[in-house]
Amino acid sequence: MKFDKPLIPGRLLKRYKRFLADVELEDGQIITAHCANPGSMLGLKDPGMRVWLSRSDNPKRKLAYSWELLELEDAMIGINTGHPNRIVEEAILAGTIEELKGYEILRREVKYGTNSRIDLLLQDDAKPDCYVEVKNAHLLRQQGLAEFPDSVTKRGAKHLDELAAMVKAGKRAVMLYLIQRTDANRFALAADIDPNYAERFRLAHDQGVEAYAYLCEITTSEIKLTNAVPILL
Missing domain, CATH: 2.40.50.580 (OB fold (Dihydrolipoamide Acetyltransferase, E2P))
Incomplete structure (x- = not known):
């Protein structure tokens, strides 16, 4: 972007x-x-x-x-949380995100769940629909460790439940954490800040919701998704 x-x-x-x-x-x-x-x-x-x-x-x-x-x-x-969806969309279209390759159609802000909109919906006749929720991560309290969230997020917990429901319905669901800082090399949930979110993540992950964390290259002219980093569960 x-x-x-x-x-x-x-x-x-x-x-x-x-x-x-x-x-x-x-x-x-x-x-x-x-x-x-x-x-x-x-x-x-x-x-x-x-x-x-x-x-x-x-x-x-x-x-x-x-x-x-x-x-x-x-x-x-x-710090602008209005950008991650666009950054991830550009990366998907460019084939940068290996886990999300091979879909013919990309749609934005599609209604699903209980009065919600999925950030990105990937579709292809040859495979189940893929629901992609994007979260911005820029909290860092330990060297190299990016975390999410930085405050309690009831909305985020709701999204995890709805992604799990999509998996139960036979769809694919992905939680993608975009790390918008250049000094991180791994990712974890800030369970001490929002224990409920961490618990909802664990339950959703156990039910088949996939999770990935990706870094960004950030300059004063461009923000671009680069490579995946480990998620410490």
């Missing part, structure tokens, strides 16, 4: 009300940016951190700037 325009650097002043962030640009201007991330962003919102913003020319937008990336001394982190 390439950014439409060059990103703009700045320093984070504060993140508040979940979806707002005040940022000081390099010219000293202070702006408010949209933060498209409903999680706690644990460890990723300290004042003074170097951030990268996109700017929209759409006059109808309330906030012209969007917070896209966080730059640490040894890592780049994608």
Whole structure:
């Protein structure tokens, strides 16, 4: 996924009300940016951190700037949770995800389950439909270990139950964790943060829901899915 325009650097002043962030640009201007991330962003919102913003020319937008990336001394982190579906879709179409090759049709946001929409539905006449749920992971509390979730997610637990129901109905179901940070080399569930999610994952996995974790290559011009890493169950 390439950014439409060059990103703009700045320093984070504060993140508040979940979806707002005040940022000081390099010219000293202070702006408010949209933060498209409903999680706690644990460890990723300290004042003074170097951030990268996109700017929209759409006059109808309330906030012209969007917070896209966080730059640490040894890592780049994608914080915009609006991007993972597109990143994964591009990777599937390019054949990068070995486990999801061989489907003729890819559909987005298809209704299923109980008032839900699956992120990506893969279809082919020669095999069962494949329901793919994408989750963004950027929590890291131990060196190299990415985790999900960073806050309690009842919606995420519901998705696991619905994926398990798809397997029971004879379909294929996949939970794909997209790790949007460049300093990770493995993945685990943050069971101490959300024990219920970890338990629902275990039950869904036992019932046949597949799970994969993939890293990203992140620069100020592009975010691209690269390779799979181990999931520590």
